[in-house]
Amino acid sequence: MTLFGLVRHGQTDYNLHGLFQGSSDIPLNATGREQAHHALDTAAPIAWDGAVSSPLQRARQTARIIAEDHDIPLLGTDPRLSEIDWGEAEGKDVVEMETRYPDRSFPGREGLQQVADRGYLALDDLAADHPGRSLLVVAHGTFIRLLLSGVIGTHLPSIPNGTLSLLRLEGEQWRVEMIAGESIEEPARTATTGASPRFPLAEHHLRPFGL
Template identity: 30%
Template sequence: MAVITFVRHGITNHNIEKRAQGHTQNPLNEDGRTQAQFVAKRLSEEQWDVFICSDLRRARETADIIAGEIGKPVDDFDPRLREMDRGKIADTTEEERVARWGENWKELDMAQETHESMRMRGIGFIQDIASRYAGKKVLVVTHGYFLGQTLKELMRDELTGSELRNTSVTTIAQDGEKWVYLLYDCISHLPEKR
């Protein structure tokens, strides 16, 4: 049985500003690095066979912090784990998009990746990993929207995979022909906000 644990990267200024990140190489902010340290400590309590990460900077920074704590380097930086390609709107806020292209910008061709393409990319990754690493514990650092859309497709449940929080931990496992959650969007490692 393949078991895959997904971690969303730590928070960035782009997250706070609601700026489309897509394939931008923006870094974690200070809070994101702190979140990554908390999730790294949590993940160090388990043994991992394989460690894979998106090749985008915010995920790589999160993975570097985790690697230092779990004592295992990242085995592969896989571009299939990238966030949705936002095309022309990458690195913009809604206000900037309206100012640049008008209120109906969503009706224009912004060269964004389709949901279908992103979902198939995610499913392809999961199938590949499940096949190559059957019986192994696989740790994956990726992106929130990409992961959410992948989970919607994998679980055949459009109510799942929404608003996954920064450094949340989600673990899935094969149960015969289907996949099940062992853990979903868990942030118990983060201190409560006061």
């Protein structure tokens, strides 16, 4: 059994100004740094054994702040934890791009299931390397929602910056226990070892997702 604490990074200026961020490497702003200091405030105390993050600097900065605040070892980064690549929408105004592409099918955009697949595989590998441990995974809004949605089989609302969700892998079962600080009770969804739960939403349902 491995417990994953999925933390969305703190706010950036791209978040603040409504720009598609995705694979763009943008640092935290002052609000984002403050959010990182409080990212674990809503959870019951958990003895975290380590923290791993996306290599994008907003996630690395968030992980470093949390690790220093709570004396958690940093275990490095994994590129499979990176945010979705929005293709031509990267760095552009959300309203403008959604007007041009209402279904968010931006040229060059990474596929939703592709993002989820690499995320599940990264967690599978972490579980194999750290059995029985509790690990913080600092990543990104759309990335985290794709993982959680694939497990519970339903569309999720927006996940705010600097919030914690809990995902447990036990044997071949994934279970979502908390979403953005709110505890939930959902049945586990069985997944064959090494395989991915299927993301349940059609492409045109992407619009409410984060930047």
